[in-house]
Amino acid sequence: MSNQHAETTAIEARNIVKQFAGHTALNQVSLEVKRGEFISLLGPSGCGKTTLLRILGGLEHPDEGAVLLSGKDVSGVPAYGRNTNMIFQQLALFPHMDVYNNIAYGLKVKKLGKAEIKKRVAEVLELVQLSDYSNRSISQLSGGQAQRIAIARALVNKPEVLLLDEPLSALDMQLRLDMQHELKRIQREFGGTFIFVTHDQNEAMNLSDRIAVMRSGVILQYGTPSEIYERPVDSFVAKFIGDTNLLEAKVIESSGSKLIVECCGRTFEARNPGAAGVGSTGHLSLRYEYVGLGESAERCDNQLTGKILESVYGGASIRYKLDIGGGYELTANVQYQPGNPIYGVGQEIALGFQREYALFLDDSREA
Numbered sequence: 001m002s003n004q005h006a007e008t009t010a011i012e013a014r015n016i017v018k019q020f021a022g023h024t025a026l027n028q029v030s031l032e033v034k035r036g037e038f039i040s041l042l043g044p045s046g047c048g049k050t051t052l053l054r055i056l057g058g059l060e061h062p063d064e065g066a067v068l069l070s071g072k073d074v075s076g077v078p079a080y081g082r083n084t085n086m087i088f089q090q091l092a093l094f095p096h097m098d099v100y101n102n103i104a105y106g107l108k109v110k111k112l113g114k115a116e117i118k119k120r121v122a123e124v125l126e127l128v129q130l131s132d133y134s135n136r137s138i139s140q141l142s143g144g145q146a147q148r149i150a151i152a153r154a155l156v157n158k159p160e161v162l163l164l165d166e167p168l169s170a171l172d173m174q175l176r177l178d179m180q181h182e183l184k185r186i187q188r189e190f191g192g193t194f195i196f197v198t199h200d201q202n203e204a205m206n207l208s209d210r211i212a213v214m215r216s217g218v219i220l221q222y223g224t225p226s227e228i229y230e231r232p233v234d235s236f237v238a239k240f241i242g243d244t245n246l247l248e249a250k251v252i253e254s255s256g257s258k259l260i261v262e263c264c265g266r267t268f269e270a271r272n273p274g275a276a277g278v279g280s281t282g283h284l285s286l287r288y289e290y291v292g293l294g295e296s297a298e299r300c301d302n303q304l305t306g307k308i309l310e311s312v313y314g315g316a317s318i319r320y321k322l323d324i325g326g327g328y329e330l331t332a333n334v335q336y337q338p339g340n341p342i343y344g345v346g347q348e349i350a351l352g353f354q355r356e357y358a359l360f361l362d363d364s365r366e367a
């Protein structure tokens with residue numbers, strides 16, 4: 001491994017395999033996280049997110065593969081010997097201790113001097129903006145405050161990597177959104193590497209520099225939120241992140257990045273993000289906002305007509321469900337400003353989409 005790689009990579013998992021009683025929870029998973037990055041492990045329940053996080057933190061040991069921290073193999077090192085720290089959904093604060101002692105606990109175990117402990121606790125309390133809460137008992141904290149104290153306690157040891165296992169999932173929606181901003185701010189100011197487990201795609205999109213989308217013990221795609229949204233590698237990722245029309249399709253012509261596909265009983269021009277050739281079957285993924293209606297359809301590579309089946313006013317946008325004939329439906333999400341036309345149920349309308357935004361996803365890639 002090059003020195004540069006070790007300098008820029010905070011933590012790395014290599015070809016991790018983990019089985020529980022014959023069930024493969026992780027199957028050859030590799031992941032590399034750069035220093036200072038905020039990444040999320042995103043996927044449905046049971047896909048292996050927590051198991052991977054616990055392996056990175058040394059709370060679980062892989063059957064195969066290695067974990068490297070700053071380029072050093074720590075596979076055999078238990079959690080307490082690694083410079084990582086973990087925050088769980090059930091925060092696990094000590095209820096009988098006040099805020100100060102909760103945060104100071106780990107430093108006392110490490111036998112740091114009193115003055116140093118006091119300084120470090122004050123620093124992290126300032127970081128989470130709860131400097132006045134030092135003497136509060138844990139039972140007197142709100143959900144959001146308890147969350148911040150758990151973060152402060154985890155950061156006081158200055159871990160190289162902070163591992164967060166769905167820490168916001170117990171909070172109500174508004175508090176959860178506020179805490180997302182807080183977490184991002186704290187990470188920026190602290191300057192550390194955060195790995196965050198969630199099954200909420202919006203949370204992953206809001207927080208992350210990169211997202212690893214997982215399914216059934218493998219990472220399907222690892223990339224920036226825009227890469228994952230705009231260039232999903234398969235139908236599962238396309239469906240899991242954002243809203244998309246997924247229409248069964250078959251390639252009938254292929255030239256480089258341009259494809260002609262048979263779909264919904266007609267032919268469309270599509271983009272070929274993979275290496276799909278003639279005869280490949282899969283799905284055409286067309287995000288709701290890439291479907292143009294009325295005048296905007298006239299400029300599109302692919303044009304058809306549809307009948308409005310349903311119209312849902314959402315303030316900034318209107319979502320239409322359209323019947324495009326032959327038993328097929330498409331959904332369009334059209335930006336709305338007062339004065340723009342609103343189409344009524346039953347209305348016939350031109351609709352269209354650009355080749356560039358219609359991705360052919362080859363299902364043979366899927367597990």
Ligand SMILES: Nc1ncnc2c1ncn2[C@@H]1O[C@H](COP(=O)(O)OP(=O)(O)OP(=O)(O)O)[C@@H](O)[C@H]1O
Nearest residue numbers: 020021025043044045046047048049050051052199
């Ligand atoms: N200690 C264990 N013993 C047996 N099976 C386990 C154990 N831990 C995890 N598993 C299994 O491994 C698979 C992955 O579990 P894991 O908790 O990593 O998934 P997850 O993606 O974090 O799910 P969730 O979002 O529901 O927490 C699941 O099928 C789970 O039942």
